[in-house]
Amino acid sequence: MIAWLRAIRLSIKELLLHPLRSSLTVLGIFIGVASVIWLLAIGEGIGRKAEEQIVDLGARNIILRTVKPSGGQEGGRLYGITRDDLQRLTNTLSDDLDRIVPVRAITQSFGRGSRELEGRLVGTTAGYLEVMRMEMEEGGRFFTPNDGKEERNYCVLGPQARAELIPFGDAVGQKVRIGEEFYEVIGVMKNKTSHSSDNKSLKPEDVSKDIYIPIETFWRRIGDMIVIRARGLFQQDIVEISQVVLEVTSQDKVLDMAQVVETTIAKEHTMPDYSMTVPLELLEQARTTRLLFIVFLGMIAAISLVVGGIGIMNIMLATVTERTREIGIRRALGAKRRDITRQFLIESVVLSAVGGLLGIAAGLTCPLLAGPLRSSLLYLFPSQMSALPEEIRDVEPLLVGWSIPLSLIIAVVVGVVFGVYPAMKAAKLDPIEALRRE
Known part of the structure; x- marks a missing residue:
């Protein structure tokens, strides 16, 4: 446990030595997590609005109309x-x-x-x-x-x-x-x-x-x-x-x-000369459509997380190259390969976790910012906005509770997945060869 705490402290200290690089790396995860929460909230709002309209007709009703x-x-x-x-x-x-x-x-x-x-x-x-x-x-x-x-x-x-x-x-x-x-x-x-x-x-x-x-x-x-x-x-x-x-x-x-x-x-x-509407059928169709819509939006947002993970891997590989001599010194002083792997893996997870927490904070602002954002779009693009369906134009985003912990878990998993290769590469460096590099 002490070794892990020491590794976390060293990771944070190392990341703070390069604040701009660390911030840009965190930005990719931040955008990905915020996108997941925002898109799922918008999808839930649109789907719930459509369901409310159908429920308003009565789930136990059958409606016949003269045509x-x-x-x-x-x-x-x-x-x-x-x-x-x-x-x-x-x-x-x-x-x-x-x-x-x-x-x-x-x-x-x-x-x-x-x-x-x-x-x-x-x-x-x-x-x-x-x-x-x-x-x-x-x-x-x-x-x-x-x-x-x-x-x-x-x-x-x-x-x-x-x-x-x-x-x-x-x-x-x-x-x-x-x-x-x-x-x-x-x-x-x-x-x-x-x-x-x-x-x-x-x-x-x-x-x-x-x-x-x-x-x-x-x-x-x-x-x-x-x-x-x-x-x-x-x-x-x-x-x-x-x-x-x-x-x-x-x-x-x-x-x-x-x-x-x-x-x-x-x-x-x-x-x-007549038509029949069964709101229950429409309700089931709307729920299926909403689920597919949410999955589709979630996949789009997940791409942002993958892009952010690739950014983490890129930075960590560059970090391994920069810190080759440091790795050699630590190995010469008795550090084992698992210690080096743990050190770089924790740095990757810290980057993704910080980005995930900031992304969640931004995602929670979705219901608050939706109104001003909609007003701005109506002012800038009045004709395009008026052409949208009412369910989309007047959507009120609804935060999906499970999207918040899921986003954080995915962010951490992305940090682990994309940090494993740079960590293993650092651990496999030969100490003698590492000490020779300037």
């Missing part, structure tokens, strides 16, 4: 998910579902007095709040099943809709005009960013201007007809349900239920 056929569909004809489909799904899967929530949504104009708002009118049922993980402001409520059965003119406002239509006072109990009729406000939603259930895109969707009414009221008051007016175009489409969310009783049953749903719906639809 307008790309061709062969004449105006004025029914397409998409229908009330009959909803009934068939309810009858077939009722034992395996906690909830089945239909949604009908259109763009609509809202008003209250002189205030006007263009937003989205959403007809749905009482279960919508739970399956979409949304919350109500205090003092209000969402629909009950009885509100739908009696087709009441009740509505719930999104936070932005409430701010623009009823900016002052208590919104509950006020009247809001939807189309040509008035609806009583029974509650206000808390602010929340939703995500598209289209499996081709999970971009955030602004639901703050939505106004919700019971779907039975929607069917009775608004109807199923969609009228499209544009210059030289007048088209009428019929859509009964925009989306159906099925919440399965157990996550283990989701994939099996998805196959049953697909079979049940496909029997009645000859055209591709």
Whole structure:
């Protein structure tokens, strides 16, 4: 033990005699370790963001959406998910579902007095709040099943809709005009960013201007007809349900239920007028992709460590050449080969360990520096940054706990691996030949 402590002290003293050379050698390991931590943190942040968007759709949910056929569909004809489909799904899967929530949504104009708002009118049922993980402001409520059965003119406002239509006072109990009729406000939603259930895109969707009414009221008051007016175009489409969310009783049953749903719906639809999204499948894909992404970034960062290790080997070989006479003197005084090997190996490990510790310190600053760095890049390269996907542009790095000790271990291993050859070369020098050199 005493011999090792003496060797460590001598190694540090020798390295301090050449501070510039030692610093440049440490720099390679420093950059490699910091790169490992930074890249893994960025990869974890991007992956976690994507997973959160998918989890927001519900891991136990199966989502069916109406899609307008790309061709062969004449105006004025029914397409998409229908009330009959909803009934068939309810009858077939009722034992395996906690909830089945239909949604009908259109763009609509809202008003209250002189205030006007263009937003989205959403007809749905009482279960919508739970399956979409949304919350109500205090003092209000969402629909009950009885509100739908009696087709009441009740509505719930999104936070932005409430701010623009009823900016002052208590919104509950006020009247809001939807189309040509008035609806009583029974509650206000808390602010929340939703995500598209289209499996081709999970971009955030602004639901703050939505106004919700019971779907039975929607069917009775608004109807199923969609009228499209544009210059030289007048088209009428019929859509009964925009989306159906099925919440399965157990996550283990989701994939099996998805196959049953697909079979049940496909029997009645000859055209591709619907799509199905299973967030659980997307979640598993995202986790696999995140793991591959992290491994890929880790490999890139590991290259920096290898380059740093090569730098250590280069410096240690040069050191052996410079200290040939010193080695000869130590051997002549009785030092054994293992003493010389230990001395140079410890110097190599000290260099890599110091670089590793400094790299960890720099890596821990990743969450703190990410914001200012992103702001600088937005200022310097606005067009390039705006073209990036939101998950990358607005990524919040998350430190991966195991990356910190792993980086230090790898740094030390690099020091050992790349220091072995110079140490062995020094130990094999012939003492007589070493003493002859000047």
